[in-house]
Amino acid sequence: MTLTKKIIKKEAPKQGMLQNVMQQFEAAAERMNLNPNIKKILAVTNNELIIHFPVRMDNGEVEIFKGYRVQHNNALGPYKGGLRYHPTIDIDSVKALAMWMTWKTSLAGLPYGGAKGGIEMDPKNYSISELERITRRFTYALGDNIGPEHDIPAPDVNTNAQTMAWIADTYMSTKAPSERSKNQHVVTGKPVGSGGLEGRDRATGFGVFLTIKYWSEYKNIDLNGKSFIVQGFGNVGYWASHFLQEVGAKLVGVQDAFGTIVNPNGLEVESLFNYTTTNDGSILGFPGSEVLDKDLFFELDCDICIPAALGNQITEDRAGKIKAFLIAEGANGPTTVEAEAILKERGIEIIPDILCNSGGVVGSYFEWLQNRNGELWALDEIMVRIDKRIKEVFKKVYETSQIKDLDMRSTAYIIAIERIERAYIQRGIFP
Numbered sequence: 515m516t517l518t519k520k521i522i523k524k525e526a527p528k529q530g531m532l533q534n535v536m537q538q539f540e541a542a543a544e545r546m547n548l549n550p551n552i553k554k555i556l557a558v559t560n561n562e563l564i565i566h567f568p569v570r571m572d573n574g575e576v577e578i579f580k581g582y583r584v585q586h587n588n589a590l591g592p593y594k595g596g597l598r599y600h601p602t603i604d605i606d607s608v609k610a611l612a613m614w615m616t617w618k619t620s621l622a623g624l625p626y627g628g629a630k631g632g633i634e635m636d637p638k639n640y641s642i643s644e645l646e647r648i649t650r651r652f653t654y655a656l657g658d659n660i661g662p663e664h665d666i667p668a669p670d671v672n673t674n675a676q677t678m679a680w681i682a683d684t685y686m687s688t689k690a691p692s693e694r695s696k697n698q699h700v701v702t703g704k705p706v707g708s709g710g711l712e713g714r715d716r717a718t719g720f721g722v723f724l725t726i727k728y729w730s731e732y733k734n735i736d737l738n739g740k741s742f743i744v745q746g747f748g749n750v751g752y753w754a755s756h757f758l759q760e761v762g763a764k765l766v767g768v769q770d771a772f773g774t775i776v777n778p779n780g781l782e783v784e785s786l787f788n789y790t791t792t793n794d795g796s797i798l799g800f801p802g803s804e805v806l807d808k809d810l811f812f813e814l815d816c817d818i819c820i821p822a823a824l825g826n827q828i829t830e831d832r833a834g835k836i837k838a839f840l841i842a843e844g845a846n847g848p849t850t851v852e853a854e855a856i857l858k859e860r861g862i863e864i865i866p867d868i869l870c871n872s873g874g875v876v877g878s879y880f881e882w883l884q885n886r887n888g889e890l891w892a893l894d895e896i897m898v899r900i901d902k903r904i905k906e907v908f909k910k911v912y913e914t915s916q917i918k919d920l921d922m923r924s925t926a927y928i929i930a931i932e933r934i935e936r937a938y939i940q941r942g943i944f945p
């Protein structure tokens with residue numbers, strides 16, 4: 515089979531995420547009557563770092579890479595947020611993603627601010643040893659712009675536990691021997707065995723599932739037998755599908771960077787996952803499935819739609835054709851502001867990204883605590899703790915949205931921003 519992944523990846527939109535998050539922020543600020551001075555602070559990023567760094571490739575040539583780290587706000591604690599390796603990364607998209615992290619950590623009640631970063635590249639074009647050297651050189655170039663009590667990266671698109679292990683190892687090696695082990699929590703999402711948390715791998719997808727479960731409970735909807743589609747079958751998309759299938763929901767369509775497959779009778783999640791591991795990561799050709807034109811993905815007949823890939827996927831033209839009654843945003847920024855207005859009009863509800871995918875950063879917080887306190891937590895205990903936190907935050911957002919007669923995104927923004935506003939005011943900076 516010929517795999518045409520790169521062509522599709524190049525089509526992934528990269529413009530507009532910053533406008534999107536800014537419009538969401540402006541609308542929330544106006545609605546909550548945000549202190550104008552605090553609004554000025556939150557409308558901009560604290561620090562933006564762009565680094566060009568050289569790496570020797572396997573063939574002996576040197577290639578220059580462009581890396582980013584944007585620190586949006588740290589009023590509530592150290593900067594926190596993932597690292598993305600992707601060809602569509604640019605400064606504006608990283609700024610947007612950093613801003614979303616600030617709202618997400620605040621909403622989840624964590625002692626963190628927001629940041630994001632990454633490298634502009636397609637990791638599929640590099641060998642494992644090249645990826646290791648690229649990651650280590652990037653970490654070295656970042657230097658003390660990251661740190662366990664200052665700015666703590668984590669996995670995002672095309673980065674994983676291995677990437678985090680290389681970062682931790684490189685960062686720790688720059689410290690005096692007696693200080694090294696105190697710096698393990700410079701990143702979260704590490705492999706279990708190198709300071710990683712049992713369950714961090716599934717934490718984001720688990721959180722996506724939990725928010726769908728709690729939403730369904732409020733609506734008296736039984737998830738057993740409900741159909742769902744997932745865009746992106748990576749860390750978030752796979753684990754969300756895994757937990758939904760466990761309660762009897764049926765995966766009927768999947769899209770990854772290679773293309774789209776469907777089966778109205780259901781695609782078995784574990785078999786599909788195992789298939790991708792033997793098929794260059796691609797879902798195409800999965801037995802029993804049919805290939806669908808990628809532009810028709812969001813029009814598929816289903817009850818729940820889970821975007822779990824890149825930003826700006828649910829656009830104005832797609833919003834009018836969506837059949838699902840619920841959109842659960844596993845990805846960051848998958849729905850444009852214009853599309854959201856159409857969905858609202860059509861009565862399609864959205865569990866917003868800063869709530870829906872917050873299980874990941876909640877898991878990261880537990881890993882950070884585990885490292886800081888020299889503890890080792892068991893998987894069962896961790897899953898219960900993530901569930902408890904997501905349940906509390908979901909309840910707060912959902913019930914407040916009912917009282918205020920607002921959608922969940924606007925409500926989540928107001929709760930998140932109010933917490934930051936309160937912190938600034940308590941410090942006496944802004945009367």
Ligand SMILES: NC(=O)C1=CN([C@@H]2O[C@H](COP(=O)(O)OP(=O)(O)OC[C@H]3O[C@@H](n4cnc5c(N)ncnc54)[C@H](OP(=O)(O)O)[C@@H]3O)[C@@H](O)[C@H]2O)C=CC1
Pocket residue numbers: 519522523525526669670671672673718745746747748749750751769770771772795796822823824825844845846871872874875
């Ligand atoms: N990892 C985490 O803990 C968290 C992630 N998120 C967000 O979730 C989303 C997914 O992240 P994650 O699962 O970690 O990333 P992964 O790299 O594990 O998976 C990304 C998935 O998206 C697919 N994809 C990439 N480009 C396209 C495209 N143009 N069309 C359709 N599918 C595409 C990839 O396909 P292929 O495999 O073929 O490349 C892959 O299946 C991102 O928006 C991320 O910011 C949010 C919170 C936490």
Ligand SMILES: O=C(O)CCC(=O)C(=O)O
Pocket residue numbers: 594595596597615618666667668669670702846871872874875876878
């Ligand atoms: O786990 C984390 O620190 C952040 C993960 C992330 O990048 C996100 O939630 O978007």
